[in-house]
Amino acid sequence: MIYDKLVAQTAQAPVTSGLRQGEVFTPYAALVERIGRVAAGFLDRGIEIGDPVALLVPNSPDLFVTAHALFAIGAVAMPVSETATRAELATLARKTGPEAVVSAPGLAAAAETLIADAAPGIPLFLTSALPERSGTARLPELPGGTPALYLFSSGSTGSPKVVPHTHAELVADSERASTAWEIQPDDIVLDMLPGNFAMGFLLGATQAVAGGATTLYWSDPMPLALSREKLLDTMVRERVTFMGAVPAMYEIVAGRTGARALGLRLAFSGGAALKRSTFEAVRERLGVTLRQDYGSTEAIMFSHNDSADPDSSWASVGRPAGDAAVRIMPFDTEFGPAVGEMEIQSSSLMRGYLGDAPANVRAFDEGWFRTGDLASLDEEGRIVLRGRSKLLIEVSGYKVDPVEVEETLMGSPAVAEAAVAGLPDPRLGHRLIAFVVREAEVSADELIRWAGERLSVQKAPAEIVFVDALPRSPTGKVLRARLCEFQAG
Structure with a gap:
């Protein structure tokens, strides 16, 4: 289903749209052709529908190709943190039972350790030598409920939970996000977030391409505080028009003397609460008014602040986008009765944590997901977050x-x-x-x-x-x- 959607999106996208990293640009048409070959290669190596495959791959065109090849055959892409410790990798592997691991060459040692500790005997594929069949393969027809992606969330208990998302949920998310952000084929979308981070993976893998835009992957071995000038130079040179990041990144990028003439038309912040000082610094030094979004590993992209008066509503994460819905349930807080626990629904909301029935009972309230966030709604239905009801x-x-x-x-x-x-x-x-x-x-x-x-x-x-x-x-x-x-x- 996701692969079919990608093929259709590629047919409508201009030849100038695709993926860029460093000096290398690859148009979507060439990516789709390679994805088909890699999908066939995975089938030849025994990867089947429903098989989880751990991905120790930085956010990059390699991650895009690998994930979409797995989507095409009905396997489950499972991006894993590059910084995960040996114990964390073993825990995640035991919870998911991967049937293979795909690794960037520089992370091969960690991948081999993961296999030895938790999944002996499964194959390891390097992104520098992915299996590719020269001929075509008959790809399965996949219903929307087919699992496509495993993400990881701590939730409200002491160990990470596995968050499954289906093909239909990811397609709905890409349509909701690209519509809310008004992504266009002439947009250059900067993705500087880790590939295991829901916002980073989906921005590069499904959301930007849904609008036919080009994704620019950016990373640097130096900390962001030391590489921000290089980042800003890249944004100017590549004419970046759109970006998403967490507040800490914006704080660093905008934390310099003087302004930079960027061509951003939209920048959104998510993943944590935004401070007014960061909002002001981004506007003054990057020349764009920062908008807050709300999402989670479980619900993916949920709301976007598109207020006509972003200055007065800067603290809001906006109204639910698309078919998403919110309700505020009574909760004893210091803020008064208008503030309660936020519960949400959407077509991208997970159906439940993998293999964790007790957590699912706690997480859902008659089909509504308990976010653990304390919030209120303003007179226009915009969400204002006030804190956490959970421990996170x-x-x-x-x-x-x-x-x-x-x-x-x-x-x-x-x-x-x-x-x-x-x-x-x-x-x-x-x-x-x-x-x-x-x-x-x-x-x-x-x-x-x-x-x-x-x-x-x-x-x-x-x-x-x-x-x-x-x-x-x-x-x-x-x-x-x-x-x-x-x-x-």
Whole structure:
């Protein structure tokens, strides 16, 4: 279904539209031809409908081709973080049961470790040598409910959940997003987000092409703070008209003296709350008014702020787009009765976490997805986010579950108890502080290294505070709101 949609979109797109990375441009027509050959090659190597395939591939044309080849044969693309630790890769593999791994050459060692730890005997394909059949293959006719993509979300418990999305959900998302953003064939869409991040994968793989636009993939081995001038030069040279990123990225890119004459017609921010100072800096220095969007791993693109008065409504993530719908359910908050927990529906909403019936019971309310976000609606139906009803802590645009970090720390024999809180940070959104009751002598640096070897960089605590005991209620529940009193003291 997705492949058929791509073929139809390619037939309508101009020959000047395609994918660009560095100095290399590939038109969609050439990409579709190669996707067909790779799809046939995967079939020849035994990849079948429903088979999950882990992708250790940076966001790039290689990821686009590989994912669409898997979509074409009904297999499941499963992009995995390049920074995932060995333990995290093994956990994700055990939850999904991959039948193969595709890796960029530079990540082959991690891919081999994943296979050895959790899936012995499955094949490894390098993007530099993907299987390609010179002849054509009969591709299966796929109903809309066929699984296409596995993403990963912490949800509200201590370990990552597998979020499946079907062909129909991805097609609906691409149509909703490209329509809301008014993507056109002459747009140059900048994608600088990781490929395992829902917003980064879909922007490059399905959303930009739905409008016939060209996607420009950008990455640099240096941190963004050191490579932003190179990025801005690239945006000017390539005439970028559209981009999406998390607030921390905008903060860095716009955090310089003087303005840059960019040709952006639209830039949206998602993944974390936007600060007014970032909104102002982007407008002043990048020459575009930043718009907020709302989405999630479970619902993908949901809303877009297209207000005619973006200055007064800057804090809103807009109205639901397309067939998406929202309702605000009563929730006891400090903000009063107008603020409650946001529940949503859309044709791109997942049907449920993979193999996790208890989590699905908690996640859905009569078909409505409980987002865990506290929100209100203004007089025009725009969504204004007020906080989180769940425990998730936003770090650099990622939603980190403190329970996962706590469980990792308590895997150390030197830790008796641990609780994690997020302290506001002007650059990251929050930084993670772990409050630890020691079982044996251990230093803060040793525990930070312990966590860093087992967790992705955004999940590792930035600071360890040793305490004699965690604050608890009479029933034994950790009083998380009081954790930071230790820091204050």
